[in-house]
Amino acid sequence: MNHDVIINVHSVIPVSRINGPGKRMVVFFQGCRNKCAGCFNPETHPFIRIAEYHPGTIFTKFYRPGIEGLTVSGGDPFYQRRGLLQLLRSAREDYGLSTVVYTGFEYEMLAASTICRTIFSYTDVLIDGRFDETKIEPTMLARGSTNQRLHFLSNRYTEKDLVMPGKIELIVGPEGTITQTGFSKVA
Amino acid sequence: MSFYCVIKTELSKKKYVIAALAEMQRKGEITSYVVNKKKEKIEVDRGGEIVTVSRANENSNFEIGGISRPAREISDRMKQLYAYESIKDNLPLDFEIAKETEEAGEIVIMLKG
Ligand code: SF4
Numbered sequence: 107m108n109h110d111v112i113i114n115v116h117s118v119i120p121v122s123r124i125n126g127p128g129k130r131m132v133v134f135f136q137g138c139r140n141k142c143a144g145c146f147n148p149e150t151h152p153f154i155r156i157a158e159y160h161p162g163t164i165f166t167k168f169y170r171p172g173i174e175g176l177t178v179s180g181g182d183p184f185y186q187r188r189g190l191l192q193l194l195r196s197a198r199e200d201y202g203l204s205t206v207v208y209t210g211f212e213y214e215m216l217a218a219s220t221i222c223r224t225i226f227s228y229t230d231v232l233i234d235g236r237f238d239e240t241k242i243e244p245t246m247l248a249r250g251s252t253n254q255r256l257h258f259l260s261n262r263y264t265e266k267d268l269v270m271p272g273k274i275e276l277i278v279g280p281e282g283t284i285t286q287t288g289f290s291k292v293a
Numbered sequence: 294m295s296f297y298c299v300i301k302t303e304l305s306k307k308k309y310v311i312a313a314l315a316e317m318q319r320k321g322e323i324t325s326y327v328v329n330k331k332k333e334k335i336e337v338d339r340g341g342e343i344v345t346v347s348r349a350n351e352n353s354n355f356e357i358g359g360i361s362r363p364a365r366e367i368s369d370r371m372k373q374l375y376a377y378e379s380i381k382d383n384l385p386l387d388f389e390i391a392k393e394t395e396e397a398g399e400i401v402i403m404l405k406g
Contacts, residue, residue: 117297123401125295134297146296170397179294208294237294246405250294272391272403274296276380280398282302282372284380290406291296292385 112158113189116150116181118168124275124288126206126231126248127267128174132287133164133193135181140210144239146250146291150181161192165201175204175230184209187221194228204262206231206248213257231268232257243289246270250289302376304355309382310335310346313374322370339363346371373400 116136119125125132137153138145145151159167176197183190190207197203205228209216213234216222226232235254243249248268249256256268274288286292304310314326314337324338326346333355334347344359344367357368377400384390388406395401 117299119297121397121399124403132295132297134294145294147294150294150297177295179297181294210294248295273406274388274404276402276404278373278376278380278400278402280373281369282376284300284302284376286298286300287295288404289295291298292388292404 111188111192115157120168120170124270125177130175130177132177134179135183137185138182142237161196177206179208182210184211191225198228204230208233210236226259230260230262302372309375309378312378313371316374
């Protein structure tokens with residue numbers, strides 16, 4: 107494994123139930139230039155150092171046994187492709203996790219790049235396309251807007267696995283911090 | 294991308310502090326609590342360990358005083374239950390609770406909307 111790769115991470119949720127099938131660790135990458143109007147996470151856009159981790163350290167620090175998979179969100183993870191690849195490879199090979207990746211780029215454009223095709227070989231589901239606030243997803247499908255496409259890159263999941271138990275998950279930690287995630291938000 | 298944000302809980306509203314303490318008492322996590330209405334002060338008894346929840350005036354946040362270990366433990370749990378009570382009480386009308394669970398020390402609330 108390449109240990110010199112560093113990922114600039116905005117935040118990590120060790121266990122979420124609404125970012126893909128089952129319980130999942132969610133890693134939000136820092137940095138995005140895609141400028142989707144109405145993006146849920148504008149504070150993830152600047153390319154400034156937030157928390158830098160080797161991919162392996164993300165697991166040693168945040169992994170909780172019993173989770174089904176890793177979801178990579180952001181920010182757009184495809185601005186940090188080497189780190190994304192290492193993270194997904196480690197998720198699958200070292201921890202036996204399934205992988206879901208969100209991106210504002212389109213699959214076809216990414217697929218022209220060799221490293222992205224390698225990334226896809228470690229991705230079970232890719233949800234692609236910019237967030238469009240005029241096409242908000244009305245169902246419990248795990249995407250922000252209906253123009254975003256679900257690409258099942260392995261045979262591990264089908265669309266029904268991406269139907270979530272809610273629109274919003276609120277996790278109240280042991281010291282009272284409230285983590286809010288999902289495909290809508292409480293104002 | 295999915296939405297992400299974190300909110301830190303401050304103990305600003307007395308009614309949720311009391312609701313949190315009532316829930317802790319119901320669950321047997323504290324023995325009793327006594328509210329001193331005049332002094333913005335609540336005395337909490339956990340099996341003989343006494344902790345004080347108080348604030349300087351109506352516009353400041355409640356703080357916990359007393360022996361450091363029980364004070365910290367009671368404060369953490371109280372903040373968690375305070376957050377839970379205030380979430381339930383302030384849900385926008387277009388959302389409803391689909392499911393709530395408590396696991397690994399976390400309270401998880403799933404909303405439909
Ligand atoms: S690609 Fe994702 S993070 Fe970037 S602006 Fe669009 S929704 Fe936001």
